[in-house]
Amino acid sequence: MSTARPEANAPTDPTRPPAPGEAGESAAAAGGAGDTGGFGEGDGLDARIVVRRGMFLLDVEVRVAQGEVVAVLGRSGAGKSTLLRALAGLLPLDAGRITLAGQVLDDPRERRFVPCEERPVGVVFQDYLLFPHLRARDNVAFGLRSRLRQGRRGSRTEAESWLTRFGVGDLADRRPAALSGGQAQRVALARALVTRPRLLLLDEPLSALDTSTRTEVRTFLRGVLPTLSAPVLIVTHDPMDAEVLADRTIALAGGHQIAPPV
Numbered sequence: 001m002s003t004a005r006p007e008a009n010a011p012t013d014p015t016r017p018p019a020p021g022e023a024g025e026s027a028a029a030a031g032g033a034g035d036t037g038g039f040g041e042g043d044g045l046d047a048r049i050v051v052r053r054g055m056f057l058l059d060v061e062v063r064v065a066q067g068e069v070v071a072v073l074g075r076s077g078a079g080k081s082t083l084l085r086a087l088a089g090l091l092p093l094d095a096g097r098i099t100l101a102g103q104v105l106d107d108p109r110e111r112r113f114v115p116c117e118e119r120p121v122g123v124v125f126q127d128y129l130l131f132p133h134l135r136a137r138d139n140v141a142f143g144l145r146s147r148l149r150q151g152r153r154g155s156r157t158e159a160e161s162w163l164t165r166f167g168v169g170d171l172a173d174r175r176p177a178a179l180s181g182g183q184a185q186r187v188a189l190a191r192a193l194v195t196r197p198r199l200l201l202l203d204e205p206l207s208a209l210d211t212s213t214r215t216e217v218r219t220f221l222r223g224v225l226p227t228l229s230a231p232v233l234i235v236t237h238d239p240m241d242a243e244v245l246a247d248r249t250i251a252l253a254g255g256h257q258i259a260p261p262v
């Protein structure tokens with residue numbers, strides 16, 4: 001495990017596709033869930049996250065049990081994406097500690113920092129960030145090949161089975177430009193889950209979708225999320241998403257946790 005800490009507040013571009021070895025592809029790294037062959041071992045997520053970005057300070061405590069789905073609500077600028085980026089390893093903590101399934105991912109006091117590509121964390125961003133030049137099958141297989149070192153044939157077969165599970169198996173040969181928003185979001189979710197991360201982060205996964213697709217994907221997620229025994233954090237502006245998808249809600253304002261809306 002690397003303990004080198006990146007420069008605090010290093011600029012990252014959330015609009016670019018995840019590079020090989022980045023957290024936009026779910027990472028099941030050495031010591032991650034790939035070792036156990038499945039979700040759900042360990043103690044869930046336990047984190048105190050303190051991150052400064054310019055004048056903004058995020059300071060929150062988050063605990064999510066295995067199999068629990070927690071919605072993170074808050075107005076624009078509240079710190080929701082900053083929270084997810086810190087958990088994914090895209091922003092280092094300034095103070096606090098992140099422990100996932102018993103493994104310390106970030107603790108500045110102990111100078112410990114697991115880089116994003118080594119974190120067993122799956123991330124789905126609002127605009128999918130699929131690799132545009134890869135077919136759906138290879139988008140999903142990418143993490144298996146790069147992180148788990150699986151061979152081409154086996155990783156493709158496994159990718160196809162995840163696409164089928166998510167109802168888009170017949171689209172395996174398509175590139176992202178030939179997928180609808182809902183289809184692309186399913187592929188992105190398959191890609192995030194294929195390496196069996198121990199934490200799933202969904203950043204506004206429905207916000208780029210039109211109303212009917214949004215309802216379709218929300219219903220789909222409602223079926224899938226309870227089947228994962230990993231902790232899930234889902235950032236959303238929409239209380240309906242929280243109501244339908246989450247067991248519990250965290251509300252942020254100005255970088256701090258507040259009582260959730262009733």
Ligand SMILES: Nc1ncnc2c1ncn2[C@@H]1O[C@H](COP(=O)(O)OP(=O)(O)OP(=O)(O)O)[C@@H](O)[C@H]1O
Pocket residue numbers: 011053054055056074075076077078079080081082083
């Ligand atoms: N690179 C940066 N440098 C300085 N400040 C930043 C940077 N990125 C974000 N911020 C600030 O951090 C605060 C929290 O931003 P963040 O993106 O986490 O909010 P959010 O709740 O996800 O908002 P939205 O719902 O609009 O995505 C904002 O005040 C924002 O201006």
